[in-house]
Each structure stands twice: as C-alpha cells, then as structure tokens.
Amino acid sequence: MKQTGVMGKSSTAASRRPGRPVGGQLEVDREQVLDAAERVIARDGAGASIEAVAVEAGVTKPIVYDRVGGRADLADALAERLADRMAAAAAEAVRVDTTLTKESLRGFIEANLLVVGRHRNLFLYVTGGTTEQTALGRLKLTERSTTPMSAALTAWRTGFGQSTEVAEAWAFGIVGMLQMVSMWWLTQDQRSASEVAEQITDLLWHGLPGSGRES
Amino acid sequence: MKQTGVMGKSSTAASRRPGRPVGGQLEVDREQVLDAAERVIARDGAGASIEAVAVEAGVTKPIVYDRVGGRADLADALAERLADRMAAAAAEAVRVDTTLTKESLRGFIEANLLVVGRHRNLFLYVTGGTTEQTALGRLKLTERSTTPMSAALTAWRTGFGQSTEVAEAWAFGIVGMLQMVSMWWLTQDQRSASEVAEQITDLLWHGLPGSGRES
C-alpha cells in the first residue's frame, strides 16, 4: 500500500502547515529527526527508509534532507551517536588512561558488547554500508572508535618506542575485531557478554600462543 | 537513460531467441553468470546492479534470478568465490597445519591482504551488506573464513586444554580484524602489504602489552 502523496494527518505534531513559524523556530530540528530515525530503526529494523523516518518525525521527506542530508549523512550522524554512547559506557566502566591493565581492557570490551546489544538494529544499520558511496563511509563508526583508541595506544606505548603508524593499524584491527565479534555475538543467545569479553580479552592481551598466563 | 525494454542485440552471444536450445544445454549457466558479475563489479565498482550483470552476461534479468537467485544469493556466491581464493592464496603461501609459527601467521595475513587488493571492488561488494536481509548474511564471507580457522585453532591449541567455544570466538575476532584492516589498507596507498601484515602479526602473536619479544 503506497498512499501516494497524501500523508494522513500525523497525530503527533500539530498543524503542519507551510509558512514561516511564529518564533523563528524550526518545527522539527536535526536532533528530533535523528531521534525519530533511531526510533524507527529500533522498531522496524535496519532496512528503515528515509520516508519512514520522515513519517515518524511527523514531517515530509525534503525536511529530512534539509536537516540531516542524504542517507549516507544519516548513517554518519547515527554512527556518531552510537560511537559516543560506546565511549561513554566504556568510560563509565573503566578508566583507560596511560595505565592500561588487562582488567580495564576486559571492561572496555564488555561495555562495547552491551551497548551493541542494547542498540542492536542501530548497530546493524550503521555497520551495514548501503552502496558504494557509503561503502568506504562505513569507516565512520570505525573512525570515531579508532581515533581515540589510536591516541590511547600511542600514549600508552610511546615509552616502548612504538611508532604512531603501528598504533593506527592496531586500532583499526582491534575495532574490526570488536565489530565482528559484536555482530557474531548478536546471533548467539547462549553466550553471555562477559564470557565473550573474557575470551577476546585473553586473545588481545596474551596473543595467540599465550594461554594460562595470569594478570 | 533507461532504454525501457529494448535491449539492443547483445553482440557477445549469438541468436538469443526464446525456445528450447538444441542439446538440452542451457545457453548460459550459473558459473558464467557469476563470471559476468565479477567482471561488472571489477569494472564498474561495488554498486553494480543485477541488470548490469545480466547485460554483461548477454542475458536478461529473469535468467539471472533463475541461475543464482536474488541479490543476497549473488553476494553469497561471490563471497564463497572470494573466500576460496583467499584460502588458496594462504595455503600457497604457508602451510598452516598443527604447527603454527609466527612466520606462517604473517604469511597468512599478507596473502589475505594481497587477495583483497587484487579483488578490491569484489571485496567491497561482498562485505558491503545491502539491506537487512543481507546484513547478517554478510557473515558469509566471514563464515567461510571462520570455519577453517576455527578448526585450525582448535586443532592447534587443543593440547593446551582450550575449549572449542573459545576457538570460535577467536576465529570471528581474527577474521573481523583482518577484514577491517584490509578495508583500511585499501584507503592507504603509502603502506605496503608486508609492512601492515608485520604489524598485525605482532599484535596477534604477542598481544597488546608484548613488544620487543622475538619469535
């Protein structure tokens, strides 16, 4: 059912007539559109369309394009939000400053997993690049996660005489590992986040051949 | 320009008339369609359409749907091909059996990178899930890479008393790391494959805090 053109009086927002509003204020601003997008994605899955976002926001499509830009920009903005939430959760769980311990790494990874679990569809929407224009643009969530990690790694290991180039490669690698593990974990319902976090921490801390070591 | 319906006598294949062909043979079989898809993707980028694949194969769209199924199935099949090529390259570079060494790991990683570099657009097409139906289906390339790796890890580390569940988590993590590093590496043109492979090997072998260690 298409319902071409007519849009059936949204019950959420008032009047919705064209024309300049009273206080020079926008009826619906960028943040509200992004909120609506998150709601739609959480409810209807990662295949949500721009039109659906517009309807949820009680607005028409061109408004969405005016506020956030095209689909790639929308994914970008949502990726930023998700990345911020991850960073906040990680910061709350542990303090990763110059002294990185195995336990804080474990906390970081588990916090990441839990955020992905809580925003399942959003994660799928953001990491699922759409066409070629967004294919490399998927690096956004990655970039947002990678940049601070790269800085942290550099700060932490600078004393060991490691170059920043290595830190960058490592950061991308670690972020990729976390993203894939998160995705895989979403398909498993028997494994707990802490269990998986523990296992990945072991790999990342001790390396492939190292096992049984403590601390 | 759409050119609705009319399809301008493909110059590649002969006659192309409806009706049952002479020898009970199909005019174009599944493999040939997949070959055409690879050619189109390599030439026109990861945003290639089914229609473009059909034209390249000298065939009409429903034929493509009959031979390989929908877009998700196409990505699936191409993912299998790519994974097989990676596995072949890795097997040629090193022998990963029960004895895994740091050097063989490095060879494995570098072989992976080189295959991705050689099939750049195909890699982007396969890893760039399209909609929600393929979003989790992106796990195909991953699955194909993960299964043997999981088995290898289990075989290798069984002596250490490690469970297979850990091996599975590790396999997904490692594959994710490699995919992300590959993607990032595609955007860099200053770094060589061997250089990056070396760095990632260091991380994966010695772990985060371990540096300066040898072999």
Next chain:
DNA sequence: AACGAAAGTTACCAGTAGTAAGTTAGGCGT
C-alpha cells in the same frame, strides 16, 4: 499595505529488485 524570503508541501524523476505473463521451439506420444 506590499514585498521578500524562510519554511513546508506537493508532485515528480530516475533507477532498482523482483515477478507475472506471454512467446518460441525442440522433443515426445500417438
């Protein structure tokens, strides 16, 4: 009071995945 621009809406275009219905021609039974 007239005007200009901001804020929205309607209506459209182009392209894409997928499918239904029609068409041709070889093989098979009588």
Next chain:
DNA sequence: ACGCCTAACTTACTACTGGTAACTTTCGTT
C-alpha cells in the same frame, strides 16, 4: 507425420526507494 507439452527466454510490468524541482503559505520588514 502431426499436434501437444513444456523447457527456456523475453517482454513488460509492479512496487518502492533515494533524491529533487517547483509551488505555496506565512511571517517579518520597509
């Protein structure tokens, strides 16, 4: 030998999506 059956293809369409051009309404300003 003749006519039906059905495999193999093609034409032509539907449904939907991202994106945009052009029109309309209202407020603030002169």
